[in-house]
Amino acid sequence: MKLSCEIVQDLLPLVVEGLSSEQTQAAVIEHVAVCSECRRVKLQLEQDVVPKIAPEVPLREVKNAITAKRRRTVAGAVGMVLAVVFCVFARLTEPVWLPYSNDLLTVEALEVGDLVVTVSQPHSGITVDSAGGETTLSVWKNAISPQNDRETVVIPREQLGSALYYADFAGEDTLIWGSTSADGRQTLPRLVMGYYLVIAAGSVVILGILAVVVRKKKLGKPLFYLWLAPVCYLIAHLGVMGLNTITADAVRSLGWILAAAICLYLAAVSFIRLGWRRH
């Protein structure tokens, strides 16, 4: 069958899309094999058809979605792992204050007025704290620090004040050198972590109620993410300190709790956005 170029070019769109009869297709292909002009038109049509079958833009969107999914999965997993690592490390390095006993330490006053304290029981460290004209000394150990069997610290005269106490944060301090008029001195453990815990728990309740009330509105999502912050703080507190709220070193405890809470928050947001994306 002999076809003119005009007819072939009219038929080419149907042939390229596979919508023509076998007879037409055979005739057009026969023509195209010997006519360079129609071959050029056919090639052009084929290039136009390809993007229709596999559109470029949605493909890129699918790729982006997969990348975002992977990124969120990784961020969530890293956050969770770091939070657990911080909690475990905080517990392993948590100082345990040794209770005072007569054979825990000896005190010797030098002629210049300096005081030499020798600790002769296994311990990880000695903390000396001078405030208000008196000095407080504590001996502690933790699970992972190397332990000394014997250690000497010198407290210079100018730092010493009028009295040296031993504090184990469990009861009354023990006067180990000097004199004082006050009885029943007690170095209180820091209670501030308990206050933070109450504030966090209160925020969880109040923000939780607010988030539920406005959940259908524009503020619902931001409030939910805000609510998540004190929730992560509570979980981090449990991880670092358990149900305990008393610490002798509030800065240390708060630091570990915040580090764990931020990682938890990052993980929670990543996993939640991963879940929402799927629907």
Ligand SMILES: [Zn+2]
């Ligand atoms: Zn032709």
